Amino acid sequence: MNFHFTPDEQDVLDMLHDFCVKEVAPIAAEIDETERFPEETWHKLAEMGMMGVAYPEEYGGAGLSYVNYIGVCEELAKHCATTSVMVSAHSSLCCWPIAEYGTEEQKQKYLTKLASGEWLGAFGLTEPGAGTDAAMQKTVAEDKGDHWVLNGSKIFITNAGFANVFVVFAMTDKSLGTKGISAFIVEKDFPGFKVGAHEKKMGIRGSSTCELVFEDCIVPKENLLGELNKGFKVAMTTLDGGRIGIGAQALGIAQAAIDDTVKYTKERVQFGKRISQFQNTQFQLADMQAKVDAARLLIYRAAQAKQDHEPYSHLAAMGKLYASEAASDVTRRCLQLVGGYGYTREYPFERYMRDAKITEIYEGTSEVQRMVISGWMGVK
Amino acid sequence: MNMLVCVKQVPDTTEIKIDPVKNTLIREGVPSIVNPFDGYALEAAARIKDKDPSAKIVVLSMGPEQAKAALKECLAIAADKAYLVSDRAFGGSDTLATSYIISETIKKVEELEGKFDVIFCGKQAIDGDTAQVGPEIAEHLNYPQVTYGLEAEVDGDVIKVKKEVEEGVEVIAAKMPAVVTFTKPAWDPRYPTIKRKMAANRAEIPTLTAADLPTIDLTHAGLKGSPTKVKKTFVPQKKTGGVKIKEETAEDSAKKLFQLLSDASII
Numbered sequence: 292m293n294f295h296f297t298p299d300e301q302d303v304l305d306m307l308h309d310f311c312v313k314e315v316a317p318i319a320a321e322i323d324e325t326e327r328f329p330e331e332t333w334h335k336l337a338e339m340g341m342m343g344v345a346y347p348e349e350y351g352g353a354g355l356s357y358v359n360y361i362g363v364c365e366e367l368a369k370h371c372a373t374t375s376v377m378v379s380a381h382s383s384l385c386c387w388p389i390a391e392y393g394t395e396e397q398k399q400k401y402l403t404k405l406a407s408g409e410w411l412g413a414f415g416l417t418e419p420g421a422g423t424d425a426a427m428q429k430t431v432a433e434d435k436g437d438h439w440v441l442n443g444s445k446i447f448i449t450n451a452g453f454a455n456v457f458v459v460f461a462m463t464d465k466s467l468g469t470k471g472i473s474a475f476i477v478e479k480d481f482p483g484f485k486v487g488a489h490e491k492k493m494g495i496r497g498s499s500t501c502e503l504v505f506e507d508c509i510v511p512k513e514n515l516l517g518e519l520n521k522g523f524k525v526a527m528t529t530l531d532g533g534r535i536g537i538g539a540q541a542l543g544i545a546q547a548a549i550d551d552t553v554k555y556t557k558e559r560v561q562f563g564k565r566i567s568q569f570q571n572t573q574f575q576l577a578d579m580q581a582k583v584d585a586a587r588l589l590i591y592r593a594a595q596a597k598q599d600h601e602p603y604s605h606l607a608a609m610g611k612l613y614a615s616e617a618a619s620d621v622t623r624r625c626l627q628l629v630g631g632y633g634y635t636r637e638y639p640f641e642r643y644m645r646d647a648k649i650t651e652i653y654e655g656t657s658e659v660q661r662m663v664i665s666g667w668m669g670v671k
Numbered sequence: 672m673n674m675l676v677c678v679k680q681v682p683d684t685t686e687i688k689i690d691p692v693k694n695t696l697i698r699e700g701v702p703s704i705v706n707p708f709d710g711y712a713l714e715a716a717a718r719i720k721d722k723d724p725s726a727k728i729v730v731l732s733m734g735p736e737q738a739k740a741a742l743k744e745c746l747a748i749a750a751d752k753a754y755l756v757s758d759r760a761f762g763g764s765d766t767l768a769t770s771y772i773i774s775e776t777i778k779k780v781e782e783l784e785g786k787f788d789v790i791f792c793g794k795q796a797i798d799g800d801t802a803q804v805g806p807e808i809a810e811h812l813n814y815p816q817v818t819y820g821l822e823a824e825v826d827g828d829v830i831k832v833k834k835e836v837e838e839g840v841e842v843i844a845a846k847m848p849a850v851v852t853f854t855k856p857a858w859d860p861r862y863p864t865i866k867r868k869m870a871a872n873r874a875e876i877p878t879l880t881a882a883d884l885p886t887i888d889l890t891h892a893g894l895k896g897s898p899t900k901v902k903k904t905f906v907p908q909k910k911t912g913g914v915k916i917k918e919e920t921a922e923d924s925a926k927k928l929f930q931l932l933s934d935a936s937i938i
Contacts, residue, residue: 299869299872303868
C-alpha cells in the first residue's frame with residue numbers, strides 16, 4: 292500500500308498548482324460574482340495538456356494515470372470549484388464514455404479533439420422528470436433509416452453553453468424501459484439542436500449549466516454510442532467514474548476552506564489572543580482535517596481501483612458520499628470560525644460553502660450513493 | 672536558427688529569511704528556481720521558435736549538479752537540449768571568471784550543437800544582481816551585445832531587439848551572432864506542458880567539466896581567477912522613520928526643509 296503520488300504524478304500536480312495560483316485563483320471570486328464561464332482557463336489548460344490527463348497520447352491525451360487525473364480535479368477545486376467541474380464533466384462524462392464505448396472512428400473523430408482540449412465536452416442525461424429516476428427518459432430517438440431523429444430536452448447540463456460535443460441519452464424503445472435507452476454523440480451544430488437558458492445557481496456560478504433542446508434533431512447513424520438499447524449501462528458506468536471526480540472536487544473545496552481558515556485564525560485577534568490560540572479553534576480544525584483526510588483516502592482508493600480495472604462502483608459511491616458531506620460540513624464550520632467576515636463576499640468562505648453543496652447533489656445525490664452502497668452490501 | 676539561453680539556478684529570494692543572530696541568509700528549505708530574468712530570455716527564444724519551428728533552443732547553466740533541476744524546468748517549458756558545466760576548479764568564480772568559463776563552454780557546445788546565432792541571457796540574477804555575466808560573455812566572444820531587451824525578432828542576419836531605456840523603448844539591430852540580455856517584458860513566460868515535463872524528467876543532461884574544455888586557461892577560473900573578493904556580507908541597518916515634509920505650498924515645504932537642514936548644521 293502506497294499513499295504517495297509517483298514523482299511524475301507529483302510533478303504534474305506541482306505544475307498545475309503554479310498555474311492555479313497565477314491563473315485560476317485570481318479570477319475565482321470574479322467568475323462566481325458575474326456568473327462568467329472561464330473560457331480562457333479551458334484553453335490554457337488545454338495548452339498544458341490538462342484537459343485529457345488520463346487518455347492515451349494517440350487519442351490526444353497526456354497518457355497519465357487515472358489517479359493523477361483525480362489529483363488534478365482536486366487541485367483545481369482548491370482554487371476554483373467551477374474550473375474543477377469544467378474539467379471533470381468534460382473528461383469523466385464526455386471523453387470517458389467515448390473512450391470506453393466508442394468505435395475506432397468515433398474515437399478518432401471525437402476523442403482526439405476532446406482529450407487534447409481543442410473541443411469541450413458535456414453529458415446530457417437529466418430531464419425535468421428524470422433526475423435520480425434516470426430511467427424516466429422522455430427524450431426519444433427515432434430510427435429513420437440512414438439517420439436518427441431526436442426530440443425532447445435535457446436540463447442542468449454542465450458545460451452546455453461552451454461544449455462542442457454532447458453525449459446524450461434517449462429512448463430508442465419505450466416499451467423496454469431502461470433496456471430501451473441508447474447513447475448518442477451530438478455535435479453542437481447538428482440541425483435541430485440548441486442550447487437553452489442558463490440556470491442561475493447557488494454555487495459553482497461560473498459553470499455553464501443550461502438546458503438542451505432537441506427539435507427533430509438529426510443525428511447521423513454512426514453517432515450511436517455503444518450498442519442499441521444499451522445506453523443505460525453507458526450512463527451508469529460513466530457516472531460511477533464521474534463520482535470520483537466530484538468527490539475530488541469536494542476534497543479540494545474542503546481543503547481550501549481549512550487552509551484559509553488556519554491562515555485567518557492565526558491573524559485574527561480577539562480577547563487579546565490570536566483566535567488560533569483558543570482550544571475550540573484548534574480542536575475544530577483538527578477534526579475537520581482528519582475528516583477531509585479520511586475522505587481523501589476513500590477517493591484515492593476508488594481512483595486506484597478504477598485505474599486497476601477492479602470493481603469500483605461501490606468505492607466511488609462511498610468516496611463521493613463521504614467527501615461531499617465532509618465538504619459541506621467543513622465549509623460551514625470554517626465559516627463559523629471566521630464569523631462575520633466569513634459571511635461577507637470579501638472572503639471566499641461563503642463561496643466555499645455554496646460550492647460544496649452541489650457536490651452532495653450532482654452526479655448522483657448522497658441518497659443515490661447510499662442506494663449504491665447498500666445494494667452492494669446486499670441489504671434489501 | 673540556433674539559439675543558446677544561459678540560465679542560473681537561484682534561491683527564490685521571495686522566500687529568503689535572514690538569520691537574526693549570524694546575519695547570514697538562511698538557505699535551508701528555500702526552494703531553488705530558474706532565475707526569472709533567464710525565464711524571460713527563454714520565452715524570447717521560444718517566441719522566435721513559435722514563428723520558425725525549425726529553430727533550436729539549447730540551454731546552458733554553470734553550477735553544481737542540482738542545477739540540472741533548473742535545466743529540466745527549461746526543457747519542460749521550451750528548450751530542446753540542455754548542458755551543465757560544472758567543476759570543482761570553477762568554485763568561487765566571480766562574474767569575470769564565470770563569464771570566461773561560460774564563453775569557453777559555449778565554444779565546446781557549438782562543436783556538438785552547431786554555431787549559435789544568438790546567445791540570450793537574463794539581464795541579471797536575482798541573487799547576485801550584478802548584471803555583468805551576460806555583457807562579459809559578449810566581450811569574451813567578441814560579439815555585439817544588446818542589454819535590457821524586452822522582445823527580439825530575427826530579420827535576415829540581424830536580431831532586432833526592443834530595449835528598455837529610461838525614456839521608453841529603443842529598437843536596436845545587431846548583426847548575428849550576438850548576445851542579448853532580457854528584462855521583464857509585459858507578458859508572462861508560458862507554462863510547461865505535461866508532455867514536455869515528462870520528456871524533461873527523462874532527459875539526460877550532459878555535464879561538461881574543465882577536462883572537456885581544451886582551450887580553457889584555469890588561471891582565469893575559480894577563486895584564483897577572480898579579481899573580485901567578497902570581504903563580508905551583512906544586512907544593512909533598517910532606516911528609521913525620517914521626517915515627512917508636506918506643508919501647504921511647495922515654497923513652505925522648501926523653507927521647512929531649509930530650516931531643518933540648517934538646524935542640523937548640514938548646510
